[in-house]
Amino acid sequence: MTDIAEKIEQTSVEPSVEQRLHDSLNLNRRDFLKSSLTAASAAGLGGLGLSLVPSDSQAFAYEPYLRDDQLETVVTSCAHNCGSRHMLVAHKKGDVIVRLSTDDGRYQHNGVVGKDTFEEPQLRACLRGRSYRSRLYSAERLLYPMIRVGARGEGKFKRASWDEALGMVAYRMQELKQKYGPTALLDQSYAGASYGVLHKSDQIEGLLGRFLGMFGCRTNSWSVPSYQATTFSSRMTFGTIEDGNEDDAFAFSKLIIMWGWNPAYTFHGGNTFYYMRMAKQRGCRFVVIDPIYTDSASAYDAWWIPIRPNTDAAMMAGMAYYIFANGLQDQGFINRFVQGMDRETMPNWAQGQESFKDYIMGWSDGVPKTPEWAAQICGVSAQDIAKLAHLYATTKPAALKASWSPGRNAYGEQYNRMAAALQAMTGNIGVLGGCAEGVGKAWHAEGIAYPYDEFANVWFASIKSDRWAHCVLNYPNVKREEIGLWPRQDELDGVIPNIRGIFWQGSDWFNQLTNINKEISAIKKLDMVVCMDSTITPSGIWADVLLPIATHFERHDVALPWYKGHYYIHRPKVIQPLGESKTDFQVFTELAYRLGFGERFNPKATRDYFHNDDAVDEAYLRDWWEHKVMPHQGVTMPWEDFKRHGVYKFKLPRPHVAFQDNVEKGVKWATPSGRIEIFSTTLAQITDWTKTQYGYYIPAIPKWIEPWESLNHPLTQKYPFHLISPHPRWRTHSIFHNIPWLRETFAQEITINASDAKRLGIQTGDTIEVWNDRGGIVLPAYVTELCMPGVVVVYEGAWMDLDENGWDLGGNPDFLTNDEPSPAGGFAYNTCLVTLRKATEGRVHRPGWDVKATARSQVFRRDL
Template identity: 80%
Template sequence: MTIHDRPEAVDTPQSQSRRAFLKTTAATATAGLVLGAGAEEAKAFAYEPYPTDDELETVVTSCAHNCGSRHMLVAHKKGDVIVRLSTDNGAYQGDAYGTDTEEKPQLRACLRGRSYRLRLYSPERLLYPMKRVGKRGEGKFKRVSWDQALTEISQRMVHLKDTYGPTAIVDQSYAGASYGVLHKSDQIEGLLGRFLGLFGCRTSSWSVPSYQGTTFSSRTTFGTIEDGNEDDAFAHSKLIIMWGWNPAYTFHGGNTFYYMRMAKQRGCKFVLVDPQYTDSASAYDAWWIPIRPNTDAAMMAGMAYHIWDNGWHDQDFINRFTQGMDPGTMPAWAQGQESFQDYISGRSDGVPKTPEWAAEICGVSADDIKKLAEMYATTKPAALKASWAPGRNAYGEQYNRMAAALQAMTGNIGVLGGCAEGVGKAWHAEAVAYPYDEFSNVWYASIKSDRWAHIVLNYPNVSREEAGLWPRNDHLDGVIPNIRGIFWQGSDWFNQLTNINKEIAAIRKLDSYGEGESLLVCMDSTITPTGIWADYLLPIATHFERHDVALPWYKGHYYIHRPKAIEPMGESKSDFQVFTELAYRLGFGPAYNPKANRDYFNNPDWVDEAYLVDWWHNVQSHQGVTWSWEEFKKRGVYKFVLPEPHVAFRDQIEHGVPFNTPSGRIEIFSTTLAQTPDWTRTQYGYHIPAIPKWIEPWESLNHPLTEKFPFHMISPHPRWRTHSIFNNIPWLRETFSQETTMNASDARKLGIQTGDIIEAWNDRGKVVTPVYVTERCMPGVVVLHEGAWMDLDENGVDRAGNPDFLTDDNPSPAGAFAYNTVLCNIRKSDMSHRPGWDQLSTARSHVFRRDL
């Protein structure tokens, strides 16, 4: 109905009364203003008017999280308070206002970054050190001084190391809240890793939940994880296959949509292979191919068969650049062993991987598999963007390796508009400002990240295969760590790793050891579900409250200056301050932070500046930056203008530079895997085939377990959170809800409608959420976004809807996390959903504001 179609208004007693009330109040207000006799002056606001731009100081900064990029934020502040945030307008590098070009696009923040004030000033900000006084997980803490907290932590660290050895404390740092060139939480380059390495007690976590299967594939196939093009290369593609990729939510680059829109305008066709029809498919009018979860490698094998069967492969590319794609490219030492073509054709196992064979497994028709294979093989250049999500499965590495084989056999690697992406790291950023030396990644044991709970629960009866234990060349090789402590730095891993109920049981066991025999420390800027289970909560300053430089995340070629926009709130400190002070208490302060003295805990600014100046000089010498440090600080952002789009492996294809693999080629047949004599002595523990293969996962819609659990649950990343970060932001929760998406035909059979409360469960746990019924999800599949903050009832049911109560920590051989390998059942429920943490943002903050 348009405005012209509206019926005439009809007077009713109610509307007449309302108009009379408005006229009366308006007249009264006017009389008061005009007469002013005995009346106070009318005010338009009940509080101070919102400040205008000319009253505010503008500070260029950025977001700090791994949402798919790190965009520019512009803080507008009055005094020491940020009153609003804006983003890049194109003018900050000295260009004209509105500059937004293919060579120098704007770095516009997403809705998460734009909402950051609500995280900065959240009622759940950690403002003071806190010590647990209630039962583990009960959420009862009292405020203590920094001196008391750090004294007790350091004393307990020494006790655990002396009593239980150099592997007693687990490093669970991650890039959740502290990621810059100086203030860094990270498994490899992080501040915690170096601190525990110098202390001499560290069990590392070697696997990355987001893309470990992909990391394995990229290193095995290409010899590097820097296998990505910069996103401007997408603008030159004629076909983009979004395989498990929803760039509207996880774009993997600062300007992905900008360049993909360019591609669309230039005639590029789009395809989505995914169990659900995403917003990205809608935006690009993509051909949607629904696929059963965990069966991607089978479909790709069917595509490879059809490409070979029709002669659409690029034999010249195969001959020049690959190893083991076919019998003719097998190395001399492996003659007679199985090549990829032997497997696909069925010569080696008697099972041709035809489109018809694949269709039975993946639920995609053979005709659609053939059509996509032809499109991909005959369209030049074409980008098969094999995203991380299908690799977060049992045997997820096989999907990524199969995708790399398709990319290579069609000659779409190293060419503009093609794509070799697995991990997708592109342009190289200079990433470290703090001391990076021999202690930066020292560990005495390294386990697969989500196996810590299994180790605690079963110690000492744990095999190295179960632990995912990395091999060593000393007396600690194969020694299962006796885990007694965990540092959670910039990570909400307790909420985010697989099989949360198993983690809870492990925490309970640590608690049973007795007073002082375990240590759980959570370092973050807000209360988190992980922090609820800690012994100590240490308040960490946000990136608005410390000096640093932002790095692009996987894609993008720029640096953003991050000044200290406001003073730290409460008694917040940076991670670097905390670890430096702990290092002094433990006897190695000068070694840990050589530019500082003991006063760094109270006066860090000049030291941070000194480290960043040295880093900038390194950038100038290595990357040709001409600006001075002062100019960079003044402008706030430095955008590199590349002479041509950055294309991974262009030098290898155009100039004959060897790939960084044992053979110098793209290894479809892996030298390392083929020559591994004893898999039990690897960090993987189990055999991994030398070529990509379809391997049946332990749970799928093809499994007999569907008789008990008929739905396959996938848990993609939401648009409104970065994993669990931003879950408690009211603005974002007004826009999106934590709900389970299911197909309309499935819902009809169960008598379920949109808005009903349902429970999803399996043998590992149960969650409660509202349901959204749609045709945009294939039958048999349910979608529940990861990252909701757990909220357990008295029976251990998660009323908030965190899917990781249903996921399995069973180790996939190459380290892939099986977040999307989940069978469950669904039913309508009379239990209530409790979004508590998000919609009722102050519901629990009182717990952390009282002294007990």
């Protein structure tokens, strides 16, 4: 906080954070000391010969701790894509948040402290959310606009006024559009730091897409790093990504298979553990398929099945064979609801083509996908594959939760489609306690508060998100299939975008996409890079213009649940924006006025919105509540009451189960056939794959396809370890990396199997170099038996920190990952071979930019 205060005071921003803190808390150390010392003297301490002179006291070790009755309490929420967005309660004095707590049951209607029911559970924030005050007041907080003065990536900036910074951006935008055409600006907005119904950063519905679309110059990034393979699978199979149950449905499962899912780290619904604990208490059995033994496996006493990374589809094919061969499939369900599971359910127009059963039994290619066949690929014994298949097919209801992580692989869509086939063939879709997930999006929220515009979110080219660097480096000699170019119905169809500038809004994608060294080469060729964020991030270091964006504590909005959960949380402006921060909506509105479409972009506002947003934001949010939420979702609570309570928790008439009405009431699926499509009508009818956004052939049924890197590949002679990079517990992607509280608890490290470590002479705490042809990273080792041999684990999201030789001392695994296009758009984060050794002399790991806040968790671990 002191660093921030000094920066603000140096730039004449009044009042300073320190002054605001002092004035708001209204604390008088001298009076406090006088009263304390007087009491001490009365207790007889003076008789010990201590000379206590209050008037000479200049400091005190601890500030007095403010009681709740001295603080104002404000309900708000978390803001990020951590697997949920739950309640935070800000306790503030004046304009300073002094601590954060979370839901204790009292806030819904006239609830009482401790209320926590099956229908209305408490929305408790995790450690990340509760640590947010450290991020709000962090040393990396961006407080005023800055313009680059050094080489790009050097991290040298000068302070600028808003007028200078926005004037420069508007001028460059017009120049690039005129010179290079309507594809010159790349939209890389994502929901990292600005996600609500009004102040929204999002690829599809966000403010940046609205702004660049109206400006008439936008290349879109169409693929979502977390789950694009899964999105593809769900749309091909079910016709929708709303294939998820609400998490209370887990309480009714008798078997839960967590395939690549560690809900202790990535919830996919904030009360997941609450309901899964209920299932455990009711006798539910748990299975975990994962290369590492996770906290979730331990918590549920699960049967752990270690599997070679990127071989999940092969194991699932072996399970399907066992189920078919033993007649354990739910043939009644298949006949009623499924297309292409077997020859009898193939559509008339596709008779003679390969069904799923034809492939699995080997009738079409001569290779039966037996458990023994699968075992050779995935490293799981044939006996275990058969045992799991029998358990899943004979336990009703059973939930096969096919999580996103195994889909973040080359041909990851085949894993997700294979999982959907298993879910369908066992009849576990549309039933309470079963599971159809894929994507897992459940209850539908009303997600947008600003008005629709026919030019909003228009794009003139759309490419796979992590192929922008390939496009820039090779332009114009780029084939459309190399970048996942989306087809259009006009003269721009097939035209390779000439990308000359990037906008990052709520997005640290430069730190998060695959093959970062390729991005570094590409970004040096661009003419403009704009980063809009509340914190100076690694992406911001590579920008030309840094625009300080208010955090969710400093603007008015409403929080949405994240894929799971049925509630809204009011987010008032808890404190005034620090420094010269503005909201995304304010920034885009002012830029739109400078570019000639301000009134259309923000129809409720005048240009004065840049300086006073309160009344306008209130008007948008009230309209959203009264004209979308209340009429569409049966809510009777008035807007003012919602603001007063801070949260609205829906009480559903029954647990939300995806496709329950399809099964029970005969509602058609949203696929071309109206059925669950294991044989895809859409894929089977494509004749020219280069004219699709996929670019390359995708079979009409789920199949095992050998990835370009795996432990079965000859490349292991050079790079013998398979690296996976799951989501950490202590960050949300790269968000929260700069919070010392969390880094003191969890370290950025590489997890190595004990037998591999012994062979290489590595012990826990040793500094390790990890590399392949794409780059190299440095980080400490953690040696354990809880990771299968040949596999190493580095959690994603660490902030990059390059040395003079291009090694990343922060330990970011995306210097090693591959940006090659997986056909359905999936990101191949977990398709990555590496080698490693003890670090050479002088090469060190740097856990964070504030080097003194070194993670210390490894001190408490025992070497193996």
